[in-house]
């Protein structure tokens with residue numbers, strides 16, 4: 001009898017404990033992927049994620065075929081599909097790697113109990129699984145620094161190696177859908193810029209990691225906040241879909257020490273690993289506070305007087321707020337499915353503070369448009385920005401989008417790239433075109449209100465209104 005390996009967010013061959021265990025079991029291995037939207041609860045994958053998934057599945061199938069195997073594709077309720085496959089193939093075991101979203105945990109638990117074959121799950125996605133980490137009082141951590149300090153006292157496992165050679169295959173393969181039949185690619189081609197920005201799949205992830213550890217990593221501490229340079233790893237979607245695992249990242253950083261014994265080898269590597277730590281923290285929070293994708297962790301924020309304004313929300317989504325750094329970020333997101341972390345913080349802050357539109361509306365938009373949309377990290381990012389999450393930036397600290405632009409995109413190159421209608425403005429005005437003298441605007445071909453919008457709100461007024469809104473929940477407390 002065969003072993004089914006149920007792939008989910010672990011779309012790789014190496015460092016895949018479920019696959020490795022199935023191979024070790026010594027029976028034929030049947031790799032399966034099931035598209036199960038209902039199993040994701042309120043959070044079925046958004047459009048951009050589906051684009052990534054399509055290409056990542058294609059890459060996984062190719063990698064499996066190079067080992068004499070293949071990926072069986074199905075669609076439907078996971079339990080029913082697995083039971084059908086067990087019947088069709090005579091498999092007597094199902095192995096998979098764990099996920100941590102509340103709806104998925106509940107589904108997997110029920111499914112495990114309902115299968116009458118051996119069902120084993122493994123850890124492939126995290127360095128430190130949430131159920132294994134507690135503070136001294138036995139409670140979950142809610143502040144990053146002590147969380148990460150604690151984690152760093154624990155051992156990180158080595159990646160699981162799958163040796164070369166063919167995977168043991170069944171005599172005959174069960175029926176599979178064609179990849180195209182999953183309908184993951186957009187019907188309207190809005191994905192033109194995606195492929196140029198990323199190469200989904202295991203090979204793409206490994207080459208990205210190699211490039212980063214040999215290059216930008218050393219300067220990461222200084223350059224990670226600069227959206228105008230390629231200063232970060234751009235591994236987030238690879239990590240989300242499991243094209244790569246954090247243990248492989250850890251091992252690759254370790255390998256750069258070349259046996260010097262100094263780990264992490266420099267400040268860049270140390271800060272980079274701590275960002276990978278934020279991803280761990282995000283999963284810790286989601287696991288222990290499963291209501292947070294929908295509701296604030298800090299309950300006083302449940303009464304925050306958010307504004308409903310579909311016109312302003314639309315302007316934000318489309319990158320037409322009149323604040324160049326905000327618009328550049330939102331357009332980068334639309335064009336490539338990814339946005340730089342500093343700019344994510346700026347655009348998120350603009351939505352929840354300058355426009356006072358709820359963080360949930362922002363999180364929903366990111367969910368649909370990010371290729372790396374991840375329930376844990378997206379929830380943490382939005383609640384952090386809105387001041388209502390664990391270890392969050394206080395709501396009263398309001399980013400000034402002009403100063404943020406001048407500081408982190410000092411030459412304006414990032415804005416020039418994504419807001420081309422401002423490209424000919426000199427650096428001193430590119431983050432505040434309304435301050436430019438008429439002749440400067442004219443010679444740059446900019447007419448405010450026509451070629452580029454006037455600011456949607458005035459920074460000072462918006463700031464005052466945000467603080468006044470905050471005061472209402474403070475008073476209510």
Ligand code: FAD
Nearest residue numbers: 232233234235236275276278279341372373374377378381
């Ligand atoms: P690097 O700087 O190279 O970092 C390496 C890895 O560490 C990343 O790939 C990512 O997995 C992890 N990481 C880095 N920063 C964070 C962070 N703040 N929180 C959690 N993990 C982090 N990240 C997502 O993966 N999915 C999301 O849906 C998501 N939504 C976000 C929403 C908001 C409002 C904000 C402010 C941040 C969000 N982030 C999200 C976190 C962060 O912006 C991205 O992980 C990062 O920009 C990815 O780029 P990178 O791979 O080059 O990161």
